[in-house]
Amino acid sequence: MLWYTGKRLLQVIPVLLGATFLIYFMVFAMPGDPIAALYGDRPPAPGVIEQIREQYHLNDPLIVQYFYYLAGIFQGDFGVSYSGQPVNEILARTFPVTIRLALLAIFFEMVAGIVIGLVSGLRKGGIFDATGLGASLVIISLPIFVVGFAAQYFLGIQLGWFRPTVSSGAPIQDLILPALVLATVGFAQIVRLTRSSVIETSGLDFVRTASSKGLTRRRVVPVHILRNSLIPVVTYLGTDFGVLLVGATVTEGIFNVPGVGRTLYQAVLRGEGPTVVSFVTIMVLMYLIVNLLIDLLYAVLDPRIRYA
Amino acid sequence: MSAPLLEVKDLEVGFRTQAGVVQAVRGVNFTLERGGSLAIVGESGSGKSTMAHAIINLLPGTGHISGGQILLDGQDLATASEHEMEQIRGRKIGFVPQDPMSNLNPVWSIGFQVEEAIRANGIATGRKEVKQRAIQVLKEAGLQDADRRLKQFPHQFSGGMRQRVLIGMGLAANPQLLIADEPTSALDVTVQRVILDHLESLTRELGTTLLFITHDLGLAAERAEQLLVMYKGRVVESGPSVEILQNPRHPYTQRLVAAAPSLASRRIQASGSIAAAESSIAAEASTAAGDEIDLIATAEARAEALEAAGTRPPAIIVENLTKVFKIRGAGEFTAVDDVSFQIAKGTTTALVGESGSGKSTVAKMLLKLEDATSGKIVIDGKDLSAVSPKELFRLRSQMQPVFQDPYGSLNPLRNIGNTISEPLSVHKIGTKATRRERVFELLEQVSLPRTLVTRYPNELSGGQRQRIAIARALALKPDIVILDEAVSALDVLVQAQILRLLADLQAELGLTYLFITHDLAVVRVIADNVCVMQKGRIVEAASTDEVFDNPKEQYTRDLLAAIPGANIELGA
Numbered sequence: 024m025l026w027y028t029g030k031r032l033l034q035v036i037p038v039l040l041g042a043t044f045l046i047y048f049m050v051f052a053m054p055g056d057p058i059a060a061l062y063g064d065r066p067p068a069p070g071v072i073e074q075i076r077e078q079y080h081l082n083d084p085l086i087v088q089y090f091y092y093l094a095g096i097f098q099g100d101f102g103v104s105y106s107g108q109p110v111n112e113i114l115a116r117t118f119p120v121t122i123r124l125a126l127l128a129i130f131f132e133m134v135a136g137i138v139i140g141l142v143s144g145l146r147k148g149g150i151f152d153a154t155g156l157g158a159s160l161v162i163i164s165l166p167i168f169v170v171g172f173a174a175q176y177f178l179g180i181q182l183g184w185f186r187p188t189v190s191s192g193a194p195i196q197d198l199i200l201p202a203l204v205l206a207t208v209g210f211a212q213i214v215r216l217t218r219s220s221v222i223e224t225s226g227l228d229f230v231r232t233a234s235s236k237g238l239t240r241r242r243v244v245p246v247h248i249l250r251n252s253l254i255p256v257v258t259y260l261g262t263d264f265g266v267l268l269v270g271a272t273v274t275e276g277i278f279n280v281p282g283v284g285r286t287l288y289q290a291v292l293r294g295e296g297p298t299v300v301s302f303v304t305i306m307v308l309m310y311l312i313v314n315l316l317i318d319l320l321y322a323v324l325d326p327r328i329r330y331a
Numbered sequence: 332m333s334a335p336l337l338e339v340k341d342l343e344v345g346f347r348t349q350a351g352v353v354q355a356v357r358g359v360n361f362t363l364e365r366g367g368s369l370a371i372v373g374e375s376g377s378g379k380s381t382m383a384h385a386i387i388n389l390l391p392g393t394g395h396i397s398g399g400q401i402l403l404d405g406q407d408l409a410t411a412s413e414h415e416m417e418q419i420r421g422r423k424i425g426f427v428p429q430d431p432m433s434n435l436n437p438v439w440s441i442g443f444q445v446e447e448a449i450r451a452n453g454i455a456t457g458r459k460e461v462k463q464r465a466i467q468v469l470k471e472a473g474l475q476d477a478d479r480r481l482k483q484f485p486h487q488f489s490g491g492m493r494q495r496v497l498i499g500m501g502l503a504a505n506p507q508l509l510i511a512d513e514p515t516s517a518l519d520v521t522v523q524r525v526i527l528d529h530l531e532s533l534t535r536e537l538g539t540t541l542l543f544i545t546h547d548l549g550l551a552a553e554r555a556e557q558l559l560v561m562y563k564g565r566v567v568e569s570g571p572s573v574e575i576l577q578n579p580r581h582p583y584t585q586r587l588v589a590a591a592p593s594l595a596s597r598r599i600q601a602s603g604s605i606a607a608a609e610s611s612i613a614a615e616a617s618t619a620a621g622d623e624i625d626l627i628a629t630a631e632a633r634a635e636a637l638e639a640a641g642t643r644p645p646a647i648i649v650e651n652l653t654k655v656f657k658i659r660g661a662g663e664f665t666a667v668d669d670v671s672f673q674i675a676k677g678t679t680t681a682l683v684g685e686s687g688s689g690k691s692t693v694a695k696m697l698l699k700l701e702d703a704t705s706g707k708i709v710i711d712g713k714d715l716s717a718v719s720p721k722e723l724f725r726l727r728s729q730m731q732p733v734f735q736d737p738y739g740s741l742n743p744l745r746n747i748g749n750t751i752s753e754p755l756s757v758h759k760i761g762t763k764a765t766r767r768e769r770v771f772e773l774l775e776q777v778s779l780p781r782t783l784v785t786r787y788p789n790e791l792s793g794g795q796r797q798r799i800a801i802a803r804a805l806a807l808k809p810d811i812v813i814l815d816e817a818v819s820a821l822d823v824l825v826q827a828q829i830l831r832l833l834a835d836l837q838a839e840l841g842l843t844y845l846f847i848t849h850d851l852a853v854v855r856v857i858a859d860n861v862c863v864m865q866k867g868r869i870v871e872a873a874s875t876d877e878v879f880d881n882p883k884e885q886y887t888r889d890l891l892a893a894i895p896g897a898n899i900e901l902g903a
Binding site: 324 | 391
């Protein structure tokens with residue numbers, strides 16, 4: 024297990040290098056001069072421009088710039104944004120907000136998705152199942168910005184149940200609505216995955232054997248059906264995490280959440296290379312680590328899998 | 332005599348389908364006395380397993396009891412509530428399921444699953460007592476080092492071990508009735524024997540009544556006092572086991588008795604050679620045409636064929652074949668160890684052994700699906716290790732495999748016509764029209780109608796599928812067919828048909844068979860020579876008659892003794 028974890032962590036290095044280089048390259052290949060964008064209509068003195076160019080190594084070839092940047096990262100320095108703020112500070116301010124939002128969303132989609140999926144699966148073909156399937160299909164079909172705006176308008180503005188936008192500091196109660204919106208995509212998938220997995224497991228021989236031992240239904244369902252059905256659901260969480268990060272960018276924009284997504288979006292618009300690359304690097308790193316954790320969790324859930 | 336423990340009256344079980352209700356059990360009646368034993372015998376689809384599931388009220392899917400009564404100690408289980416059934420299952424009726432591989436939950440430890448059964452039935456409370464009882468139960472079921480193995484998971488157990496665990500779980504609460512649904516069908520014969528012996532002594536000690544379900548008539552007669560033969564949901568014959576076996580009245584039972592390879596004693600003679608023999612005899616003496624003459628003539632014809640085969644160069648020569656697998660972290664494992672044998676053209680050699688004895692690895696190396704570590708394989712005069720890829724391609728057309736699982740070896744997305752003609756198109760033989768002709772010819776050879784050409788595998792029965800697999804193997808007119816457990820997954824009657832088909836094809840086309848099986852009973856009716864394998868080595872090799880009449884090795888004797896029903900005398 025330890026050896027496997029180590030090996031997987033080593034694998035992270037080339038993936039991370041490749042990802043950062045690609046992003047770095049793409050950001051700097053974007054048309055438009057970031058310094059011109061920074062100052063808008065009133066161009067600064069030529070000396071200032073030259074100074075900024077020098078400071079950010081913008082006159083060097085791309086590959087050299089990349090290595091300057093990489094060297095910085097290894098010293099824990101993610102550079103300075105064009106507006107003069109250290110990227111480290113921006114990261115420290117925005118990541119906790121997004122992590123809170125993501126955890127809340129995962130919690131919602133897991134609890135609701137698994138419960139509804141389990142009931143649907145156990146009552147296959149019933150009214151509950153048909154309704155659940157239909158609803159999840161509708162939710163899957165709707166793009167997240169539609170769900171987001173609709174929720175904001177109806178639940179936030181018309182009914183006034185939630186604050187339509189998130190106040191500064193992003194307290195948990197403000198994050199509930201954005202988290203619910205963010206959870207919709209994964210929720211529908213988890214319902215369907217749990218449902219089909221529960222149906223499949225229910226028909227397996229060992230479930231019948233468990234009942235033949237004299238176990239009550241109340242014990243067979245969680246211990247023998249649900250437990251086994253969760254294995255594919257957990258695997259899905261790895262992919263889902265990526266979807267969640269993308270969804271966060273949109274959701275944070277709609278609800279004005281001061282998190283990673285919104286900041287990244289604005290940085291992309293402004294062509295702020297160091298900020299974009301740093302954010303994406305950390306996101307890629309998080310994605311890799313979450314998936315590693317899920318692979319390790321997989322071995323815990325299914326004893327037949329042993330990593331050597 | 333006290334009231335019977337189990338009484339089934341006019342039981343009807345149906346399955347709701349889109350086309351209406353399909354009756355799986357139609358009006359079955361039987362009684363089972365306290366402490367007695369009853370075996371239900373029938374082929375798959377006869378409703379015997381459905382009956383077992385109906386008794387414990389765990390019918391799969393849309394199955395439901397549509398009529399009749401199941402009286403256990405006077406209580407009708409057909410109308411019992413789910414809650415009442417939960418009290419009965421485990422406590423009063425223990426259940427040992429069919430397939431040890433799929434009946435234990437892979438994510439829980441063995442100990443957890445046994446303890447769960449003990450706790451549910453209130454046999455013991457408190458962690459320590461439950462654990463004590465679990466160890467005791469498993470030890471009784473024949474798992475020696477139970478205390479050490481409680482923490483292990485099902486995948487760390489062999490099939491035989493798992494079946495012991497399942498038997499232990501079934502008996503954990505000392506039920507009055509134990510239903511054993513094909514408890515050993517998935518196991519090797521020797522393991523089967525040990526498990527059944529153990530089950531028998533255990534139930535006798537505990538005074539448990541046994542309801543035993545099997546497709547093997549020999550096994551049923553050996554293990555149960557009473558026999559119930561089922562066919563298409565009905566009971567066609569019932570009574571004391573030995574009586575039924577010696578004097579079967581119903582035609583279906585007669586066919587079952589005749590087909591059971593465990594009860595047969597002679598090699599199948601190809602009907603083709605019978606015809607040939609008949610005609611030659613008819614030419615000499617047209618008056619004599621009795622059974623006796625047939626037998627002598629066909630036996631002579633076979634002997635002549637064997638003699639003739641002996642003078643030609645052998646089709647397969649295997650010399651000092653060895654295969655070593657490297658296992659990560661555990662060094663090396665020798666699967667095949669210095670194996671040598673020869674197969675003469677037009678004859679059948681059986682490779683017999685338990686699972687894990689290396690027989691399938693030999694087959695894989697012969698087909699060059701696996702490379703030999705050392706040793707030599709000569710097919711038709713060509714050394715397999717030295718052939719070029721081009722030659723190998725040609726050689727493969729002369730040597731075709733048929734595998735065990737007729738469900739897994741046919742592509743479900745290809746229709747039968749395409750499946751059979753695929754080898755022809757791979758080897759670019761003939762045009763579309765001639766290939767089609769060949770497919771029809773092959774279907775005829777394996778006695779299947781031409782109309783199957785456009786059908787798909789899932790529309791066919793297991794026996795039909797295996798015929799398709801044989802037709803596909805014959806498509807390229809091979810000289811050698813390697814049959815890897817080709818009849819092991821089939822019912823006795825279907826098995827008998829396929830074996831006869833193989834014998835006919837051999838006589839007609841002069842095929843050479845390498846027949847791999849764990850079932851010595853089948854060997855007797857199909858093989859000319861036998862090689863017995865144990866732990867990668869051939870421990871005994873001789874003609875079939877010699878092996879059966881005069882086994883030299885203890886291991887062979889064990890295998891022979893394990894054939895169920897071998898000691899039962901049959902009536903004329």
